[in-house]
Amino acid sequence: MTSPDFLLLRAARREPTERTPVWLMRQAGRYLPEYREMRRRFGFLELCRNSEAAAEVTVQPVERLGVDAAILFADILLVVEPLGVGLEFALGEGPVIRRPLRSDGEIARLKPFDVESAVGFVFDTVRKARRALGDRVPLIGFAGAPFTVASYLVEGGPSRDYLYVKRLMYGEPEAWHRLMEVLVDVTARYLGGQIAAGAHAVQLFDSWVGALGPDDYRAFVLPYTRALVRALPPGVPVIHFGTGTAGLLPLMREAGGDVIGLDWRVDLDAGWRAVGHDVAVQGNLDPAALLAPPALIRERVKGILDRAAGRPGHIFNLGHGVLPDTPVEHVKAMVDFVHELSDRR
Amino acid sequence: MTSPDFLLLRAARREPTERTPVWLMRQAGRYLPEYREMRRRFGFLELCRNSEAAAEVTVQPVERLGVDAAILFADILLVVEPLGVGLEFALGEGPVIRRPLRSDGEIARLKPFDVESAVGFVFDTVRKARRALGDRVPLIGFAGAPFTVASYLVEGGPSRDYLYVKRLMYGEPEAWHRLMEVLVDVTARYLGGQIAAGAHAVQLFDSWVGALGPDDYRAFVLPYTRALVRALPPGVPVIHFGTGTAGLLPLMREAGGDVIGLDWRVDLDAGWRAVGHDVAVQGNLDPAALLAPPALIRERVKGILDRAAGRPGHIFNLGHGVLPDTPVEHVKAMVDFVHELSDRR
Numbered sequence: 001m002t003s004p005d006f007l008l009l010r011a012a013r014r015e016p017t018e019r020t021p022v023w024l025m026r027q028a029g030r031y032l033p034e035y036r037e038m039r040r041r042f043g044f045l046e047l048c049r050n051s052e053a054a055a056e057v058t059v060q061p062v063e064r065l066g067v068d069a070a071i072l073f074a075d076i077l078l079v080v081e082p083l084g085v086g087l088e089f090a091l092g093e094g095p096v097i098r099r100p101l102r103s104d105g106e107i108a109r110l111k112p113f114d115v116e117s118a119v120g121f122v123f124d125t126v127r128k129a130r131r132a133l134g135d136r137v138p139l140i141g142f143a144g145a146p147f148t149v150a151s152y153l154v155e156g157g158p159s160r161d162y163l164y165v166k167r168l169m170y171g172e173p174e175a176w177h178r179l180m181e182v183l184v185d186v187t188a189r190y191l192g193g194q195i196a197a198g199a200h201a202v203q204l205f206d207s208w209v210g211a212l213g214p215d216d217y218r219a220f221v222l223p224y225t226r227a228l229v230r231a232l233p234p235g236v237p238v239i240h241f242g243t244g245t246a247g248l249l250p251l252m253r254e255a256g257g258d259v260i261g262l263d264w265r266v267d268l269d270a271g272w273r274a275v276g277h278d279v280a281v282q283g284n285l286d287p288a289a290l291l292a293p294p295a296l297i298r299e300r301v302k303g304i305l306d307r308a309a310g311r312p313g314h315i316f317n318l319g320h321g322v323l324p325d326t327p328v329e330h331v332k333a334m335v336d337f338v339h340e341l342s343d344r345r
Numbered sequence: 346m347t348s349p350d351f352l353l354l355r356a357a358r359r360e361p362t363e364r365t366p367v368w369l370m371r372q373a374g375r376y377l378p379e380y381r382e383m384r385r386r387f388g389f390l391e392l393c394r395n396s397e398a399a400a401e402v403t404v405q406p407v408e409r410l411g412v413d414a415a416i417l418f419a420d421i422l423l424v425v426e427p428l429g430v431g432l433e434f435a436l437g438e439g440p441v442i443r444r445p446l447r448s449d450g451e452i453a454r455l456k457p458f459d460v461e462s463a464v465g466f467v468f469d470t471v472r473k474a475r476r477a478l479g480d481r482v483p484l485i486g487f488a489g490a491p492f493t494v495a496s497y498l499v500e501g502g503p504s505r506d507y508l509y510v511k512r513l514m515y516g517e518p519e520a521w522h523r524l525m526e527v528l529v530d531v532t533a534r535y536l537g538g539q540i541a542a543g544a545h546a547v548q549l550f551d552s553w554v555g556a557l558g559p560d561d562y563r564a565f566v567l568p569y570t571r572a573l574v575r576a577l578p579p580g581v582p583v584i585h586f587g588t589g590t591a592g593l594l595p596l597m598r599e600a601g602g603d604v605i606g607l608d609w610r611v612d613l614d615a616g617w618r619a620v621g622h623d624v625a626v627q628g629n630l631d632p633a634a635l636l637a638p639p640a641l642i643r644e645r646v647k648g649i650l651d652r653a654a655g656r657p658g659h660i661f662n663l664g665h666g667v668l669p670d671t672p673v674e675h676v677k678a679m680v681d682f683v684h685e686l687s688d689r690r
Contacts, residue, residue: 210610
């Protein structure tokens with residue numbers, strides 16, 4: 001049975017669409033009452049590992065918001081738990097790596113592992129979410145890009161300056177390259193498994209790569225992201241996203257992806273010019289704009305759609321994940337504004 | 346008596362120079378042994394207020410490093426202390442505002458104050474540093490740009506998402522505009538005082554403005570930075586600097602400044618194209634690159650000079666302040682590399 005010709009997939013291929021598809025990063029998150037309800041029953045990791053519950057959380061925002069895609073509920077660090085770095089999810093703090101990798105010796109000791117047995121539960125979530133979604137909207141799988149996953153492993157968490165990462169890159173480049181090779185391999189198998197289980201598209205989150213300048217990106221990131229994108233099965237759109245990347249966009253495009261995700265710190269038309277009009281783009285409303293009154297949200301949505309200028313290949317999204325304090329009515333209003341203002345029928 | 350025709354000032358006017366001038370943001374800082382020695386004798390605020398000691402700290406890096414400019418030793422928040430927001434410098438944490446401004450009511454109560462009596466000690470530092478420097482190198486004065494100072498006043502310190510700031514902008518725009526007007530007025534008088542005391546050039550630090558998207562910059566920042574730049578006496582070059590601004594550069598240039606400061610997240614040639622070749626640029630080595638072995642530092646310095654392509658109007662600097670852990674020999678090596686590799690005689 002073939003899938004219907006979903007709006008999101010057509011936009012990712014830069015085919016004309018009757019309106020602009022929209023979904024939101026972290027659309028299954030704390031701002032949503034039904035998600036908070038689930039989190040009263042399950043810890044974060046527990047929820048990720050319970051494929052029944054994770055599939056339910058994946059589908060909830062589609063029902064509540066009318067978005068044009070579901071995104072798998074999971075976390076970018078699940079796949080590296082078998083590396084034995086002490087992954088924990090501290091309350092309200094996001095992931096913490098208790099035993100960060102700071103030296104060549106620690107990195108050399110990393111062992112290959114079987115992705116299927118480590119995160120088979122994620123593939124189960126994909127299968128269950130696909131069944132629950134039916135033919136309504138496509139399901140997006142995802143993984144952290146090698147740099148961003150490496151940055152957690154080396155820093156131990158999010159960082160301001162990424163100095164451990166940069167020290168490792170500059171001082172022990174062989175160790176850095178070894179770590180990135182491990183992550184390309186693991187991530188290719190992880191995304192391959194999600195696609196085999198039924199993901200229609202995948203997003204690579206290189207969320208923190210904007211800490212780097214272009215020279216570092218070229219030397220320490222680009223070859224690995226490119227190798228990863230090339231290792232994925234053809235025909236499944238890849239969305240390549242980062243934040244703070246306005247100066248890196250041409251290089252991110254060079255690294256790969258059918259769709260480049262833009263954050264809010266660049267005008268959509270300028271970002272699209274920077275990556276080239278022969279790829280699609282996704283974005284790029286400031287998540288904080290959803291705290292504003294609906295009239296301002298509408299104005300900002302219109303501004304972004306105007307900058308896309310009706311060109312095929314725009315997927316509407318925020319420039320990063322939905323903030324926990326966001327009123328759910330504002331999120332719903334934003335989705336409706338995109339549908340209303342982009343209607344080309 | 347007129348000043349000599351300093352290298353830095355000629356570059357700021359985009360006149361050809363025999364080599365590229367170089368200085369470093371936070372060149373008087375914790376990485377420098379003689380600065381740490383001073384800090385054993387004085388607390389941070391105490392040091393700022395002691396114009397004799399502050400002038401000494403201002404001059405030290407010129408002697409140690411051979412840089413082509415001194416920058417006033419002070420802090421961007423000194424000038425707003427009279428607003429009564431509870432400014433403190435927590436140990437190793439930077440500035441903290443104990444009573445942040447979060448509402449229209451708090452902002453409406455702000456009172457104008459006499460800048461000379463509040464920060465006259467800064468003007469004394471300028472005069473003493475000028476005397477100590479003689480005709481060796483020019484002295485750069487500085488202030489926080491209105492947005493960045495407002496961001497401290499509203500958030501209470503540096504922030505990840507600047508949500509209090511954005512809530513205020515979106516939810517109580519009149520209060521935001523009122524606050525920015527106060528800051529333009531205070532900052533114009535503050536920089537005017539530094540210039541009257543002898544500063545040869547001034548830098549506006551809009552360090553955190555990169556948190557905003559272009560639409561917010563246009564609506565909530567640009568008019569104020571522009572008003573400030575226009576309020577300064579003509580003939581004194583203004584360096585306009587921010588970080589994370591790759592997507593904002595054309596707007597920053599529109600706001601004003603003879604020199605636009607670039608951070609390391611954009612290639613220097615791309616950044617210069619974005620602001621236009623009819624202004625000068627400053628930057629843009631990643632401060633973390635100074636943690637790398639000298640061979641890599643040399644390569645990166647050369648890369649930046651090559652991107653400037655011998656075009657008049659480049660001032661070499663880091664993309665942000667020197668990091669505290671930086672080896673002082675690496676800083677000295679960097680300055681020497683710039684001098685050696687940019688020699689056009």
